[in-house]
Amino acid sequence: MPSPDERITAHMPMLRRYARCLTGSQERGDRYVRACLEAILxxxxLIEADDGNLRxxxxxxxxxxxxxxLVPLDADTTAPRAELDKLESRILALPEVEREVLLxxxxxxxxxxxxxxxxxRPAGETRALLARARDDLRAQTTTRVxxxxxxPVIAFDLAGIVNEMGHYVIGIADTRERAVSxxxxxxxxxxxADIQLRDGSSGIDAAAEIRRFADVPVIFVTAYPERLLTGARGEPTYLITKPFDAEVLQVTISQALLLHPAMPAAAAG
Incomplete structure (x- = not known):
């Protein structure tokens, strides 16, 4: 039987992924996850659930x-007021509860x-929050994608979901060179962005080159998430595994735009 530590470790990839999406930053998300683990140790x-559900x-x-x-391990009743103020500032800067429910x-x-x-929170309240968050998705300002x-089939599906959200697809690229252009x-x-492209080039490289001249969020949509979640480099904030769910993609796009204001589509076309 796995030890408690091993069972917690099994849930770490999803918790880290959730924390990254919630905060919009791998570094910030991991900082909260690390503080949580320290408090649990x-x-x-703290992680005991009524039905024994560790997750x-x-x-x-x-x-x-x-x-x-919860009080972080580096803060107690004798901690300097400035340290507690910094903690409070971080809490006040957190995303709205509607996005938490949605994610x-x-x-x-x-x-x-x-x-x-x-x-x-009561289940009835979470239901209302979820409905409100979905309404916010539909009312979101459009952007170019x-x-x-x-x-081609996957690209067509992605374009359909994006268009349904009210966004504008500027183009579909199947190579790094075409994407950058x-x-x-x-x-x-x-x-x-997918990872593996038609001519053997990399969507990872294409995204990195684009971000050298454009401050733009990137959502990787791939059947090979292990190529990005290696721990050897900065992991992406937004990652969706194929086959993907349309609502998961919509929520991830919305979250990326909420945390990273994007260029509107008014001048597109």
């Missing part, structure tokens, strides 16, 4: 930390009852 009962208890402890119900539902696949447990994908000419507000 100091007090293992549920872990995410609840993570959110308890975010809203200040917990679509990215992590928690039920509404489980989300209520994690956020310590570059799709880097060498499979399109981005340089049309300046997208967001990029959806």
């Amino acid at each position: 100091a007090e293992p009962s 549920l208890g872990l995410f609840r402890a993570f959110h308890d930390l975010l809203v200040g119900l 917990l539902r679509t990215l992590c696949d928690f039920s509404l009852d489980e989300i209520g447990t994690i956020l310590r 570059l799709i880097i994908e060498d499979e 399109l981005a340089a000419n049309a300046r997208p507000g967001i990029v959806l």
Whole structure:
């Protein structure tokens, strides 16, 4: 039987992915995850759930930390006021609860009852928050989107989802060279990128080159997530695994634009 440490480790990839999407930064997301783990090591009962669901208890402890119900290990009643002020500032800068509900539902696949447990809110309230968040998605300001994908059927699906959200597809590129050229000419507000492209070039390299001249969020949509989650380099903030769910893609696009204001599509076309 796996030890408690091993069982927690099994849930770390999803928790880190959730924290990155929630905060818009690998570094910031990992800092909260690390603080959560330190608090759990100091007090293992923090992740105890009524039904023994370790995953549920872990995410609840993570959110308890975010809203200040847990005290970090480097802060106690004798800590300097400035340190506590910095903690409070970080808490006040956190995303709205609607986005938390949306990500917990679509990215992590928690039920509404489980989300209520994690956020310590009634299930009816989480249902209302989810509905409001979906309404916000539909009302979101549009932007220009570059799709880097060498499979025509997948590219068509991605374009359809993007258009349904009200965004404008500036083009579909199946090579690194084509992607960089399109981005340089049309300046997208967001990029959806596969990793492996038609001519053997890399969507990772294409995205890196585009970001040298355009401050734009990139969402990787790939069947090979292990190529990005190696720990050997900075991991992407936004990563969707193929086959993908349309709502997960919509939520991820929305989150990326909320945390990284993008160029509107008014001048596109």
